[in-house]
Amino acid sequence: MRHRVPSDIRRILRLVGLPLVRALMLLAVSALCGLLPPAFLMAWRASSSIRELAAGCALGLLLETALFALFTFHAAAFVERLYRIPMRSAIGFILRALFLPEWKYPVGEVRNGDLTPATRDSVLVRVGGPGALVVHESNLVLLERGGAFARLIGPGLQHLRPFERPALVLDLRPQSRRRQVNAWTRDGLPVRSTLYLSCRLRWQPNEPENEARLIRMAYQLDTGSREKGYGIDWAGELADEARAMLARRLGRLWFDELWSPYMAAMHAPPPAPQLLGEPSADAPTPEPWGIPERPPEDAPIPARWEEIRQEVRRELEQWIRGRQWEVEILHFAFEPPVPWPEVEPMIREAWLEHWRVPWRGWAVHLQSRAMREQVRQRELARAMGQRELLEAIVAVVQQEWPLGDPQRGLQRLLLRLVELMQHWSHPDAELLTPTDLFELVHHLRRMMQRPSSAGGSDAHGSPPPFPTDPGLE
Known part of the structure; x- marks a missing residue:
């Protein structure tokens, strides 16, 4: 248990430490040392000579x-x-x-x-004061005494007390640092940047809390090596901490997301390419996505990089x-992250392949859509042709069906139908004519060429010729 020194003793020790008291004590010791020998000599020899007194002094x-x-x-x-x-x-x-604790030397x-x-090798640093320290503008010095912190001094001519020595120096000027950042993206591609x-x-x-934070910060960063x-x-x-933060942030992004110059959702599917002149839908056009159209070295700074900069x-x-440091960030930026030269050709090839795949799929989609449209137009034309055919048949029936002579009207109707069917069996209209209609035409022809019940066929069994009607020509 530590015992407290009484206040009287502390006062006496402080008084003894004063330069004037030390000088008086030295004079007293000198007088004692100068008077004792001559007094002893004079008493021993029983003489009062001035010469013996001077010799004794x-x-x-x-x-x-x-x-x-x-x-x-x-x-x-020892020192x-x-x-x-x-x-x-x-x-x-x-x-x-x-004898000279207030003397401002050495400096x-x-x-x-x-x-x-010159100051590093001086006695001020190795032992300590008394002395003086010239602290230039924008510098702070932490003084120690007996291995413990003593006080913090700022710019100016500062006097060092006995055994006070400069331990650490803080620079108040704006500091600039640059760091090389190496990171791996989420898909395993190495990238590098400069921070x-x-x-x-x-x-x-004169702010105790501010000075306390600066002192704590200095001792936290002190490695003990000089x-x-x-x-x-x-x-x-x-700067090292910022480099680690930036590397971790880049590692959470895919490489395509890192180099995308657009504000698109993460892992959003790319929109379908739109051909020139193709009508756009009523829905709002989605934002561009994916690989920039220009090479990476010519692409504008994406907004995602600004997001990363602000987040870091x-x-x-x-x-x-969290560390309670009295530090103010003036500027923070980093260069666009680029892949390592060893993997850049592979990335460009992957980009091209990634660009080709959706366009190839879109071309196949356009071809299939064109084929569907072609089939639809063909079916529509066939339906229209069948409608016209039915309308023509109805018109022929209405014209050639006399009420007086049914037999003659039936023959005229059959002739007209055969001629109409021969017209629709043309190669140009073959696709528009249904197969059942062709079978009907062949059946009518066989009926027209069949011998009559009166036995009107010749010796060779050939059917009689078609009856002709001058009005049909």
Whole structure:
């Protein structure tokens, strides 16, 4: 259990740490060291000579100087071995820490989000103050003391207290990062893109919450390695996270959806091609879908890329809020994702095949529709021909059916019907004449050529000629 130091003791320790008190203590020790030897010498020899008094004072001061040099050398050697700094720098640090804690020397420098090379090797970084640190504009420095955070300082000439040293540096300038993004689409095609990110830190002086978030963010990103400097590459960490988010977002899309320049539903079937001059339906024309008509390198930026950019930016801002980082995104963009050169020829061939298939199906559909229309027109023409034939038969029957002589009227009717049937049996009208009608014509011919009941056939058995009627010609 830790015991609290009484306030009186803390006050005494703070008083002893003042430079004036230390100087007075040094003078008191010097006077004591200078007066004790001569007093002892004079008492031992029982002499009051001024020369012996001066010799005793000189001996005391020499002894004091030797002891001080010895102690200082041993302390500097310890500091040299502990912090691995030159002996000269170690001696200077011991003297400044003892007698000049407010002295603004040595001076370090912070610029462009990091310590200068000369400052990195100085005693200010390896051991700490007292000293001064020149912090240029748009830089923040986190100071540590005894391995723990001490305070946050901003631009200006800042004094370092004893054993305070710069630990981390934050760059307040806008940062720009570029990352190469490699991803696999949903259908297993490798694509690549380039990501561009610009952002900056939000710093509000004299705002404890803002400074606390910046300090927490700096220590979260601190790797402990100082090979690359004391600056925190928070923008690089953010760019790496954005690259991972963009790769995951591209992996949720098919390649055709990624390169479609239109706002179409996912997995929607492509609309049927429309021929030039073909009447459009009353329904609204569906939006274009599928492969762009122009090559990918000449195609306009699809709206889907803008959707992806906005989604990734919102996800990145949400990630920043979850981490409680004081970061503002200024610009986020990425180049059009293109396939790797090894697979690009195969993708183009697949595109062409994908384009050919619906058009081939559409051509077959047009051919079948034309054949159906042709058959329909033929059936319609046959029906019209049959109607005309029936109307002609009715007209012949009405004209050639006399009431006075039924036998003669029947012969005239048969002759007219045979002539009418011979006209409809023409090769041009053969498709329009039903088969039953042809059988009827042949049957009538056989009836007309059959011998009469009076035995009017000749010796060879040939049927009598058709009766002719001059009125029929």
